[in-house]
Amino acid sequence: MSAEPDGGAGEVRLPPSLEGVERVQSVRTPIRLEYDYRPSAAAESYLRAYEDRRIIGHRSPVDGAVFIPPRGVDPRHGTATTDEVELPDTGHVGNFCVTHLPIPGRKDLELPYVSAWIHLDGAAVGFLGLVRGCATDEVRIGMRVRAVWKPDDELGATAENILHWEPTGEPDVPVEWAGNRAFLRGQAGLEDGADDEATDA
Amino acid sequence: MADAPLRADLILEYPFSRTTGPVIGAFLTGLREGVLLGIRRADGTVMVPPAEYEPDTGESLSELVEVGPAGEVVSWTWVDSPRPQSPWDRPHGLAxxxxDGADTPMLHGVLVDSPDELATGMRVEVVWSDEREGHIADIAGFVPKEPS
Incomplete structure (x- = not known):
C-alpha cells in the first residue's frame, strides 16, 4: 500500500500492551529565555528621559537622520552617534497590524488591538506602539497620532510610560510620504504642512 | 550621586506545542502508560527512541516493540550543578x-547521589513519574538495578 497523506499513521503497529489506549498526538515544547537586561549607555539615557516624559533619539553625523530608540550607532554606516535629539510625542502611523488573537501572557491587551510603527516628527525611523482611541478599521497609514502618557506619579524609566497612541485629528501624512519616506521628505527640503502642492507637482 | 545603572528582568516565552506524528506519538503514549517502546529497523535491530524513518534508506518504519524497563549504561557524565531549566533540581548523572531489547542507547538522567555510584556497563532500571501525560519527563530517571 502506498503512503497515506497522514504519513501512514494507520500502519504503525503497537505492541499488545498498548492496544486500545488513546494515542498521544501532541507534546508541550515551551521555550523560555530569561534575560537580565542591562541597557547600553544610549539606551540608558533614552530610558531615563522617559522619567521626564521626554523622548530622545540620536542624530547621525553622516546625514542628520534621527534614530529612535538610540543605539549609539548609525546602523547604515557603522558610525558612532552621540548627538541626543529630543523628539516630540507626535507623529504618524507608518504601518500597522490589527490583531484578533490573544497573545499568551498579555491578557492586558484587549482584542482586537492595533500595533503600529509610530514615526515621530523628526525621526528617520519608526518604533512600535499601540494605537487606540478610534475604531480599528479607522487606523490607516499616514494617520497623525500623539502619545497618551501615564499619570506623572506613575512615570518610570521605561517606554511603558506611553500607554498608547491616539489620533490627533490632523490631516494625514500622504501615504507616499508616510513611514520611512518621511525622512526622505525632510531630506528633500519639504517640511510638513507647507509642501502638499510641492509633492503634488 | 549618580543613579544606579538600570536593569530589568526580560522573559521571552513561547508556549509551543507540536504534533508528534504516529511514531513519536506512540513512543509518548507508551511513556504515559509506563511502557518503553523502540522501533524495528529493516535489519531487525531496534532503535530507541523510535524514528519514523529508516536512517539508512529513509523508508517508513512501523513496527513498535517493547523494550526495557532495565538496561545498561553505555556512557555517562555527572551534572553537579543543574541549570535552572533542568528537569532535575539536584546533582545527578546523565547517561x-x-x-534491554534495544540496539541503540537513549539519553536520560540517572538518579544517584555521587558519580562514584556510576560506571559504564552498570545495570539500571527506569523510574516512572507519579503523574504521566505523554512526555519524556514521564520518565523520572534511571536508578541502579540490584542483581536479582
Whole structure:
C-alpha cells in the first residue's frame, strides 16, 4: 500500500500492551529565555528621559537622520552617534497590524488591538506602539497620532510610560510620504504642512 | 550621586506545542502508560527512541516493540550543578542507556547521589513519574538495578 497523506499513521503497529489506549498526538515544547537586561549607555539615557516624559533619539553625523530608540550607532554606516535629539510625542502611523488573537501572557491587551510603527516628527525611523482611541478599521497609514502618557506619579524609566497612541485629528501624512519616506521628505527640503502642492507637482 | 545603572528582568516565552506524528506519538503514549517502546529497523535491530524513518534508506518504519524497563549504561557524565531549566533540581548523572531489547542507547538522567555510584556497563532500571501525560519527563530517571 502506498503512503497515506497522514504519513501512514494507520500502519504503525503497537505492541499488545498498548492496544486500545488513546494515542498521544501532541507534546508541550515551551521555550523560555530569561534575560537580565542591562541597557547600553544610549539606551540608558533614552530610558531615563522617559522619567521626564521626554523622548530622545540620536542624530547621525553622516546625514542628520534621527534614530529612535538610540543605539549609539548609525546602523547604515557603522558610525558612532552621540548627538541626543529630543523628539516630540507626535507623529504618524507608518504601518500597522490589527490583531484578533490573544497573545499568551498579555491578557492586558484587549482584542482586537492595533500595533503600529509610530514615526515621530523628526525621526528617520519608526518604533512600535499601540494605537487606540478610534475604531480599528479607522487606523490607516499616514494617520497623525500623539502619545497618551501615564499619570506623572506613575512615570518610570521605561517606554511603558506611553500607554498608547491616539489620533490627533490632523490631516494625514500622504501615504507616499508616510513611514520611512518621511525622512526622505525632510531630506528633500519639504517640511510638513507647507509642501502638499510641492509633492503634488 | 549618580543613579544606579538600570536593569530589568526580560522573559521571552513561547508556549509551543507540536504534533508528534504516529511514531513519536506512540513512543509518548507508551511513556504515559509506563511502557518503553523502540522501533524495528529493516535489519531487525531496534532503535530507541523510535524514528519514523529508516536512517539508512529513509523508508517508513512501523513496527513498535517493547523494550526495557532495565538496561545498561553505555556512557555517562555527572551534572553537579543543574541549570535552572533542568528537569532535575539536584546533582545527578546523565547517561546513554541501552535498554534491554534495544540496539541503540537513549539519553536520560540517572538518579544517584555521587558519580562514584556510576560506571559504564552498570545495570539500571527506569523510574516512572507519579503523574504521566505523554512526555519524556514521564520518565523520572534511571536508578541502579540490584542483581536479582
Amino acid at each position: 546513554l542507556v541501552r535498554l
